Amino acid sequence: AQSVTQLGSHVSVSEGALVLLRCNYSSSVPPYLFWYVQYPNQGLQLLLKYTTGATLVKGINGFEAEFKKSETSFHLTKPSAHMSDAAEYFCAVTSSNRDDKIIFGKGTRLHILP
């Protein structure tokens, strides 16, 4: 069984400050990990993914995440927040089995303070 825990349903950072959104996962098989962003009344946009290989993955809009197996974590970071980053962020996990479903975390709403 797989699960995802996102710490903090709401995170507020000042514009220009570091963004850190935390995600821990549980998986009995090697995980594939994702971060999705959802803007109000819109769909899910893939920010970045980890499947195999390099544990530090870079995504769109300056975001990156690091897969740490020992900590079962996949935290999302961005060095400098921008007002346009305000959105809901979902961490998600699936397995390397070909057609497995995606399990989403509860989401973290990111607020950017001027």
Next chain:
Amino acid sequence: EPEVTQTPSHQVTQMGQEVILRCVPISNHLYFYWYRQILGQKVEFLVSFYNNEISEKSEIFDDQFSVERPDGSNFTLKIRSTKLEDSAMYFCASLGTEGQPQHFGDGTRLSIL
């Protein structure tokens, strides 16, 4: 880049009525999914579909729900007799190659009155 297309973007239906949500997956994809997101909550898996049959379904996907790929291009989700608690955003997704993420559509917002 190919996209997953969902129609309609918003569906309003009276409680007890049947509703069909439509999805056109990416053309060479073989695996298809429906997910649901109740307002303010997380995205939940409903069902996966491969080779013209259901691969897996969640406990949410009860006898009121059905899926179909009627013509080799569309992938539909039918709710036979809608309830108020079916109000949600429904996302379709498709998958082609192992190791690649599922591609999501923009969703259909279903409002049950």
